[in-house]
Amino acid sequence: MLEASAFLRAEKKRLTPQRSLLLGIIRQHGHLDADEIYRLARRENPRLSLSTVYRTLNLLKELGLVEELHLGEEHHHYEAKAEEHHHLVCLSCGKVIECRLTEDLRELGRRHGFTMVSAQVELAGYCADCRKQGENDP
Amino acid sequence: MLEASAFLRAEKKRLTPQRSLLLGIIRQHGHLDADEIYRLARRENPRLSLSTVYRTLNLLKELGLVEELHLGEEHHHYEAKAEEHHHLVCLSCGKVIECRLTEDLRELGRRHGFTMVSAQVELAGYCADCRKQGENDP
DNA sequence: CCTCTAATTGCAAATGGTTCGCAATAGCGT
DNA sequence: ACGCTATTGCGAACCATTTGCAATTAGAGG
Ligand SMILES: [Mn+2]
Ligand SMILES: [Mn+2]
Ligand SMILES: [Zn+2]
Ligand SMILES: [Zn+2]
Numbered sequence: 106m107l108e109a110s111a112f113l114r115a116e117k118k119r120l121t122p123q124r125s126l127l128l129g130i131i132r133q134h135g136h137l138d139a140d141e142i143y144r145l146a147r148r149e150n151p152r153l154s155l156s157t158v159y160r161t162l163n164l165l166k167e168l169g170l171v172e173e174l175h176l177g178e179e180h181h182h183y184e185a186k187a188e189e190h191h192h193l194v195c196l197s198c199g200k201v202i203e204c205r206l207t208e209d210l211r212e213l214g215r216r217h218g219f220t221m222v223s224a225q226v227e228l229a230g231y232c233a234d235c236r237k238q239g240e241n242d243p
Numbered sequence: 244m245l246e247a248s249a250f251l252r253a254e255k256k257r258l259t260p261q262r263s264l265l266l267g268i269i270r271q272h273g274h275l276d277a278d279e280i281y282r283l284a285r286r287e288n289p290r291l292s293l294s295t296v297y298r299t300l301n302l303l304k305e306l307g308l309v310e311e312l313h314l315g316e317e318h319h320h321y322e323a324k325a326e327e328h329h330h331l332v333c334l335s336c337g338k339v340i341e342c343r344l345t346e347d348l349r350e351l352g353r354r355h356g357f358t359m360v361s362a363q364v365e366l367a368g369y370c371a372d373c374r375k376q377g378e379n380d381p
Numbered sequence: 382c383c384t385c386t387a388a389t390t391g392c393a394a395a396t397g398g399t400t401c402g403c404a405a406t407a408g409c410g411t
Numbered sequence: 412a413c414g415c416t417a418t419t420g421c422g423a424a425c426c427a428t429t430t431g432c433a434a435t436t437a438g439a440g441g
Binding site: 121153 | 387392398
Binding site: 257276294297318319 | 399
């Protein structure tokens with residue numbers, strides 16, 4: 106069920122039911138935090154522990170299968186790693202728009218003599234829908 | 244010593260020695276975290292408490308005098324608010340290049356139908372100096 | 382399949398950053 | 412100077428995350 110098994114075997118790691126469950130959940134949702142992942146996973150496996158969630162998250166990060174997002178909040182969010190992309194967060198409805206700004210950002214760095222390798226970017230503002238719908242906080 | 248007193252009076256807040264000490268420290272250093280601020284401040288006032296540091300940091304944020312940075316680490320960093328700017332962090336020497344990308348970023352948002360209000364941006368990569376100095380991690 | 386062993390789990394307790402309750406202290410308008 | 416109220420220092424509480432440890436289990440080898 107998981108090509109992840111290749112990644113795991115390559116490092117003497119084991120493919121446990123907990124790990125496939127968690128990776129599955131992360132892959133079918135976006136921007137989950139550890140606790141949301143935990144709650145979703147427990148519906149399948151009520152004995153799962155929160156430590157296992159965190160340990161698995163760290164493992165999947167190391168394997169490059171999952172990415173940790175530092176959105177403005179005090180805790181982290183996670184998503185399955187796909188193409189690099191960035192986040193535009195609507196201050197009114199909370200929607201998170203994903204878009205790929207990599208090349209544009211690299212160019213901005215270049216203008217300052219900087220060779221960008223990766224970018225952590227979060228724009229806060231208003232989405233088109235909310236902008237239409239009347240005067241929100243300016 | 245502080246035009247901050249105007250901001251404070253305007254909200255029934257008091258100008259205490261702790262507050263001026265802390266603001267002074269934040270103003271003469273860049274990117275300090277709470278604990279670094281605490282240690283520096285204690286050299287002047289050894290009885291200062293860490294709670295006061297955090298409370299003051301929150302107050303100064305509200306007053307718009309200090310900005311909280313969410314750099315990759317697990318704790319926050321703070322700096323005196325000046326013009327909005329962004330950070331390019333060198334993976335080799337750790338240097339933080341500051342530059343103003345606001346208008347460029349706003350334009351990137353606009354292309355996705357988004358009205359940007361503020362941006363949290365951190366590019367990771369290599370500064371000009373380190374790039375010259377030989378092959379570091381690609 | 383069965384065995385063996387190292388990797389993994391669940392649980393509880395420890396962390397590290399940040400916040401809170403409270404009684405004592407001290408700004409500041411009068 | 413006085414008094415009211417904001418602020419402080421202290422300890423304990425909090426929340427996200429990590430860790431120690433004994434019990435469980437994946438999966439390599441027979
Ligand atoms: Mn969240
Ligand atoms: Mn730091
Ligand atoms: Zn919106
Ligand atoms: Zn450098």
